[in-house]
Amino acid sequence: MPLLENGQIIQDTWQIAVEDTPLPAGDVLVPLARLSEGLGRNEEARLGVVLNSADEIEALREALPRLDLVVLSFPVFRDGRPFTQARALREHLHFKGEIRAGGHILPDQYEFLLRCGVTTVSLPEGVDLSVWQHAHEAFTVAYQPSILNEQPEGFAFRRRLA
Amino acid sequence: MPHVMTQPALPVGHYAYDSVDRTFLKQRVAQFKDQVERRLSGALTEEEFKPLRLMNGLYLQLHAYMLRVAIPYGVLDAAQMRTLAHIARTYDRDYGHFTTRQNIQFNWIRLEDTPEILTVLAEADMHAIQTSGNCIRNVTADQFAGAAADEVLDPRVYAEILRQWSTLHPEFTFLPRKFKIAISGSKQDRVAARFHDIGLIAREGENGRPVFEVFVGGGLGRTPAIGTRLRDDLPEEDLIAYLEAILRVYNAHGRRDNIYKARIKILVQALGAEEFFNQVNAEFSAMDRARYRLPEATVEAIRARFGTPDFAPAGDAAEKLNAQRKADQVFDAWVATNTHAHKQPGYCSVTVSCKPTGGIPGDVTSAQMDLLADLAERYSFGELRITHLQNVVLGHVRQDALYEVWQALAQNGLGTANIGFMTDIIACPGLDYCALANARSIPIAQKLSARFGSADLQRKIGPLRLNISGCINACGHHHAGHIGILGVDKRGEEAFQITLGGSSGGEDASIGQILGSAMSEDETVDAIARIIDTYLSRRTAGERFIETCRRLGTAPFKDAAYAPA
Numbered sequence: 001m002p003l004l005e006n007g008q009i010i011q012d013t014w015q016i017a018v019e020d021t022p023l024p025a026g027d028v029l030v031p032l033a034r035l036s037e038g039l040g041r042n043e044e045a046r047l048g049v050v051l052n053s054a055d056e057i058e059a060l061r062e063a064l065p066r067l068d069l070v071v072l073s074f075p076v077f078r079d080g081r082p083f084t085q086a087r088a089l090r091e092h093l094h095f096k097g098e099i100r101a102g103g104h105i106l107p108d109q110y111e112f113l114l115r116c117g118v119t120t121v122s123l124p125e126g127v128d129l130s131v132w133q134h135a136h137e138a139f140t141v142a143y144q145p146s147i148l149n150e151q152p153e154g155f156a157f158r159r160r161l162a
Numbered sequence: 163m164p165h166v167m168t169q170p171a172l173p174v175g176h177y178a179y180d181s182v183d184r185t186f187l188k189q190r191v192a193q194f195k196d197q198v199e200r201r202l203s204g205a206l207t208e209e210e211f212k213p214l215r216l217m218n219g220l221y222l223q224l225h226a227y228m229l230r231v232a233i234p235y236g237v238l239d240a241a242q243m244r245t246l247a248h249i250a251r252t253y254d255r256d257y258g259h260f261t262t263r264q265n266i267q268f269n270w271i272r273l274e275d276t277p278e279i280l281t282v283l284a285e286a287d288m289h290a291i292q293t294s295g296n297c298i299r300n301v302t303a304d305q306f307a308g309a310a311a312d313e314v315l316d317p318r319v320y321a322e323i324l325r326q327w328s329t330l331h332p333e334f335t336f337l338p339r340k341f342k343i344a345i346s347g348s349k350q351d352r353v354a355a356r357f358h359d360i361g362l363i364a365r366e367g368e369n370g371r372p373v374f375e376v377f378v379g380g381g382l383g384r385t386p387a388i389g390t391r392l393r394d395d396l397p398e399e400d401l402i403a404y405l406e407a408i409l410r411v412y413n414a415h416g417r418r419d420n421i422y423k424a425r426i427k428i429l430v431q432a433l434g435a436e437e438f439f440n441q442v443n444a445e446f447s448a449m450d451r452a453r454y455r456l457p458e459a460t461v462e463a464i465r466a467r468f469g470t471p472d473f474a475p476a477g478d479a480a481e482k483l484n485a486q487r488k489a490d491q492v493f494d495a496w497v498a499t500n501t502h503a504h505k506q507p508g509y510c511s512v513t514v515s516c517k518p519t520g521g522i523p524g525d526v527t528s529a530q531m532d533l534l535a536d537l538a539e540r541y542s543f544g545e546l547r548i549t550h551l552q553n554v555v556l557g558h559v560r561q562d563a564l565y566e567v568w569q570a571l572a573q574n575g576l577g578t579a580n581i582g583f584m585t586d587i588i589a590c591p592g593l594d595y596c597a598l599a600n601a602r603s604i605p606i607a608q609k610l611s612a613r614f615g616s617a618d619l620q621r622k623i624g625p626l627r628l629n630i631s632g633c634i635n636a637c638g639h640h641h642a643g644h645i646g647i648l649g650v651d652k653r654g655e656e657a658f659q660i661t662l663g664g665s666s667g668g669e670d671a672s673i674g675q676i677l678g679s680a681m682s683e684d685e686t687v688d689a690i691a692r693i694i695d696t697y698l699s700r701r702t703a704g705e706r707f708i709e710t711c712r713r714l715g716t717a718p719f720k721d722a723a724y725a726p727a
Contacts, residue, residue, distance in 0.1 A: 077210065077213075077336070078213060078296070078336055079336065079418060080296075080333075080334070080335065080336025080337055080338075080413055081413060081414055081418075083332065083333045083334075083335075083336065083413070084333055084410050084413045084414045085414075087333055087410075088410075091449060091450055092448050092449070106206075106210055106214075108193075108197065108214060109336075111332070112330075112332035112333070112335060113332075115332035116332050116333055128205075131200075131205070134196070138189055138192070138193045138196075139186065139189050139190075139193075139330070140185060140186075140189065141182055141185065141186050142330065142332075143186075143326040143327060143328075143329040143330065143331075144326075144327045144328075144329075144331055144332075145453050145454060146332055149453075153182055154180065154182055155460065155463035155464070156323070156326060156460050156463055156464055157323075157326060157327055157402075157460070158182060158326070
């Protein structure tokens, strides 16, 4: 799957753990249920975790310093829980690594994701990147603070979007 | 005309947009145009497009699209009202419908006209953002804000702060369900604060800055509930942070498996008020409070964007009014019902009834909108308010101008003297328009309005709130009516249940009780007539309808309602 980061398509080098199969060598993504198994690996490769929208962020508190990537999954674009999960990862747990959004996402949600702390988005193969770029540039102002700490725009909570 | 006013630089009563706000609205219109094109090209499925159009106020009803235009905290200026009149004339069937969220709906809109309508609105600093969808909706406020003699502080500045904060909020635009906030700055709760997802009542704090009482989890719909008081004295600087905390708990834990159990009231009930309070506090304590702090300077910067009326000395306005009232009984009756005490000597607020006898509650023609704009400009500093009871308020009218205002209103079908009386009916659009409805709300409202339309009879009956919903979703607030009417489907026929004893206001907020099985439209009208007769014969001196209901309970009214003809 292509990955969108800062308006560019980048290569996804992570492997996803396969059910009922030992974890492979190299950078691997595990579901929350296999987190301890991932943490128990004795190698230098990186570890990431895939959360469902119903999972509690708090479950990652202890493991987070050893994680490089958290994937938040949208079962359907209307399920807004990953927005709160992303913001909680950044704001409460001060996670500095990559937060990736996956699943059913609309380009119209891209700016919201970024402002909640998501850094990369998994896109379907063959997607029209210009629609996502366009969505990112649609607005030059927002009306509330975000974890990105954008510059104030005039007064109140208005923020200037890049 | 003795009272022609010069318009101040800033609009009175609502926030004045600047170039940044106007740029944002243009970008929003462009975004919607793009979404419509992507829908037409197939890049967006109907399932994906639906929430996006809803968040621009566009519903698909039974016969056409409906566009709901936002009127933040119910306040608009004369130029904006003329824009609404223009939209009614040009894109609809020459009328609009004021709603219980202080917005306006146009019922006969074509999808392909919508981007153009949004452009016309944007040119008047208006929009339809978040008037529908599972997001934070239009924040409602006291219709007498900034005017009422009983007001402690003007809630509209805070309503505007909440409007801006909630606009395209990155975290709270895909909530489990819609989210409604109301704010009042008076001890007289005129916003039904306890029937909102969040209700706020502002008062002066000890340091001279406001504090807020916070109610959460109230609402109507299938599961009516009275809100729980979470905070008694939330400081101004924590207002946004605390609301963020409530919304985060709701967004993370509100139910998403059943839309009828997805409102925050269900979460509050499931967790229990104490556990919900603890979860909100845990979030509130953990969050970056500096980021979400609402500084005094920000409040004052927003306040500085509001125009304020430049009142004239009272002079002999009150004496002139008294003489005019003595000379004209009909005028006197209208003043008694349709005016509200103002904090400024020599002024009062006028409630213009959009409920003419036998008419459709809340419907106003484009010509009436233009007249209201003219009157606002001439007599009320260019300012108009829409009330959650579906009427229009001229907030600041000199007492010696009332007679002229009343004459102009009466000549144009807007002079009905029934505010607070039985024919001041709240009604949803019902099955005439709405795809969700089980029954038509409008014809029964018209029949009741005609049946009880006599000015003498209404005055004799006294204060009585009659609310009609065409289905269990309760857009007509039937649970909160002293008399409520709920449209149901009874074996394929439209039928109506009667509830009794509801009330939306303040400490005595209550939910109406169902009297019994549903009846046909005409049977319901007759049953209500017998309920009124029972009240008139059983009331004690000076006892209002709701008080008699509470004293006697529902039994005698039930007997009357179901008495054989």
